[in-house]
Amino acid sequence: MSENTNKYVYLKSKSVVEIRGGLSVNNGTQKKKPEAKDSKKE
Amino acid sequence: MFNAEKHGNPILNALFNTGKKTSNNTITFATTPYLALFTQMPNKNGTGFVEPTIDEYQRILLTNPGPYQKQIMKPAVAEDGTGNYEGRLLAVVRNQDLATFQEAESAAMGTIVGYGIFESATASTASFWKELGQYDEETGKFVPETVTIGQGQIPIFRIGDLEVKFA
Numbered sequence: 001m002s003e004n005t006n007k008y009v010y011l012k013s014k015s016v017v018e019i020r021g022g023l024s025v026n027n028g029t030q031k032k033k034p035e036a037k038d039s040k041k042e
Numbered sequence: 043m044f045n046a047e048k049h050g051n052p053i054l055n056a057l058f059n060t061g062k063k064t065s066n067n068t069i070t071f072a073t074t075p076y077l078a079l080f081t082q083m084p085n086k087n088g089t090g091f092v093e094p095t096i097d098e099y100q101r102i103l104l105t106n107p108g109p110y111q112k113q114i115m116k117p118a119v120a121e122d123g124t125g126n127y128e129g130r131l132l133a134v135v136r137n138q139d140l141a142t143f144q145e146a147e148s149a150a151m152g153t154i155v156g157y158g159i160f161e162s163a164t165a166s167t168a169s170f171w172k173e174l175g176q177y178d179e180e181t182g183k184f185v186p187e188t189v190t191i192g193q194g195q196i197p198i199f200r201i202g203d204l205e206v207k208f209a
Contacts, residue, residue: 002160009195011079012203013157014176015138017043 045088045169071169072161075115076101077141077204080171081152088168091158094151094191100145101163108139115204139198141164151191157204172206173199 044050052069055061078101082092091101104114118134158168175186189199 007194007196008198009189010190010203011109011154011157011174011197011199012176013172013174013199014207015172016177016207016209021187027159034200 043109043171045167046089048167049169056181058060073105074162075104075112075169075201076163077104078156078158078160078161079151080144080156080158081154083169083173084158084168088158088171089166089167091171094146094154096146096149096151097130098147099151100144101160102141102143104141108137110139112139114139118205127153134205134208136202136205137199140179140201141204143197146191146193148193150193151195151197153188153190154197155186155188170206178200191193 044053048122049069049071050062051067054161055066056069059067078091078093079099081094082090084091085170093101102114110112115135116138118132118136124166128203136148154174155174156171160168172184173184174189175184178185188198
């Protein structure tokens with residue numbers, strides 16, 4: 001083995017910066033929220 | 043990943059024109075991007091990282107020429123000049139010259155887990171960072187790959203091995 005074996009050590013980084021998006025569609029199947037009850041005390 | 047706390051709002055304001063002042067709708071980075079190595083990755087705010095502590099270690103100014111006298115980082119250009127490559131638009135920057143750090147002469151540098159981009163040689167908050175490694179061609183998953191730098195060794199990003207792509 002030569003003196004310089006492994007003298008250089010190689011780094012590697014190949015990365016992808018992902019730009020993600022999420023689209024939410026209201027398809028009309030969502031349950032209707034119950035109407036707010038009268039908050040007045042009895 | 044980008045430092046969301048530092049750059050997230052400026053990027054979003056620029057995209058959606060949502061800054062209160064016109065000046066808030068543009069984003070600029072320092073013209074002195076420095077490449078650093080990490081033995082411990084930053085937290086989400088770009089702090090909390092650990093760089094090698096030996097005397098010889100120093101960040102690399104990426105606008106400087108490398109050993110082949112080329113500016114280290116360069117946008118990737120499609121060979122046909124149309125901006126298309128393999129059916130996809132390119133948004134890629136990679137190194138066209140060697141990114142060579144100082145030899146770990148006095149002691150081992152340790153196990154390098156990733157790199158960061160800083161606005162100066164001494165900035166304490168990273169603008170961008172990523173682990174060492176690459177994507178598996180079959181699974182598409184990022185496979186981290188740490189590298190241990192012993193005493194007498196020189197860490198190098200060979201040409202094309204420091205790459206960031208937007209997708």
